Amino acid sequence: MKTDELDYTLPDELIAQEPTPKRSESRLLVLDRDAGTLTEDVFSGVGKYFESGDCLALNDTRVIRARLKAEKLTGGKLEIFLLRELGLGEWEALVRPSSRTKPGSKVVIGESVNATILEPTQAGRRRVVFEDGDVLSILQSNGEIPLPPYIQRKAKESIDTGRYQTVYARAYGAVAAPTAGLHFTKGLLAELKEKGLSTTTLTLHVGYGTFKPIQVDKIDAHVVDPEDFVFTKESASALNEVRKNGNRVISVGTTSTRVLETQYIDGEYRTGAGLTQCYIYPPYSFHGVDTLITNFHLPKSSLLALVYAFGGTELVREAYAYAVENKFRFYSYGDAMLIL
Structure with a gap:
């Protein structure tokens, strides 16, 4: 695939400069791969798309004041x-x-x-x-909070100290937030638990390379920066049990996805820790992820390449065009996509 195929035009006013007043009030664009449809929702209603026994895989990295x-x-x-x-x-x-x-x-x-x-x-x-x-x-x-370069303002202690972390952030080490998780509140996670969903955590310390554009003509020549990860025995066992019972592994974010795909080996999830340079782009067959929650990503980025691979190139292009036309908010503090 040529890198230009990952390009799209985004008006500056759609780059979210502030978070929504409440985390789960973000808009949600639902892409159903089987039906080939796009549906609008609010993130607080995400539970209706899941079933009892499904499991959310959450990246519990915590952003340092870098x-x-x-x-x-x-x-x-x-x-x-x-x-x-x-x-x-x-x-x-x-x-x-x-x-x-x-x-x-x-x-x-x-x-x-x-x-x-x-x-x-x-x-x-x-x-x-x-x-x-x-x-x-x-x-x-x-230290100061390291907001992304496309947020054109200084960090505000009163807002960003809390809102540029997930509510389940634990392990210090990231220099950028795993942004798909920013939409969850403790209350929403409790609602999902009541519905019968479980959660498990993994850690991938998001590096500055997450903002690095693909600058070569073909995406397969790009190299992503290595990032530290930890995937525990407990998490691997929990996800193996989910799959054994015929339920779905819902990856919250591209960072969680890269760990799950790295550690899904010979038909099962396996514990591990170290560095991953897992780079996913079309065509790619996913084995460790059934459903993906993600934000809207930068053009010509490895993150968008992963979303193309998971959602299907044409469907994701259609979704992004729809999101731009309907003025969804983009990037770290922006709205979310759910890819079923």
Whole structure:
């Protein structure tokens, strides 16, 4: 498939800059693959499409306050955007301006946090070593919420601290939210449980590469960045039982989908942890996912390629055209799709 086939025109005003007043008030576009139909709904009504015994697979990663302001001991301000933990107190990061920051540069963050910027790694990234190994505490005190680049405003503590996390976020490590999960409230999850649905969790720490466009002519030449994941024995067993009973595994988001497809091996879900570079694009046969909940994604992105593969290229194109025409909200704080 050519990358241009993943392109579409999106008016700027449809890029959601704020979340809806309530999480589950987002609009929902339901794509039924068997019927070839599109139906509008509200996310709070998503339960009507599920049956008792179905299971929601939720990504429980938690977004870290990854954006730091720093000052070099020699003078000059810079920004450090933490990407991925490499070891105790050591992180891969984007440093701006990087070209004027020599390897070995000492910096101060806040009033007393000391760090050293080391040599470049790849794609302009740097290694950053903190004197204090408890980096999460440093981020809680000094970091800013890393909103996506297409949200054209500064983070608002009163809104984004809560709304750019899922209500079930647990494991710190992501630099972007698993956005399909942002629509769930604790109340909605309780309603689904009453209906007979179960939930299980997995972890994929969403990296900055989630925003990386496909810049080659053919999508199969693109390479996605590796991301850390954990898929426990308990979750694998739970999903194997769901399938054994003839029920559906409902993947909440493209991140959950990539873990499920990575760990569905020889006809069963298997526990695992490490890095995944699972890149899904048409044509692809899904084995670990029956139903997908997802947001509307950037043109020419690996996330949209996955949705094309799951929903069918022509149906998804039709869905996106419908969403644009009917002024659905797009991207992280936008509306949702349910693909049956």
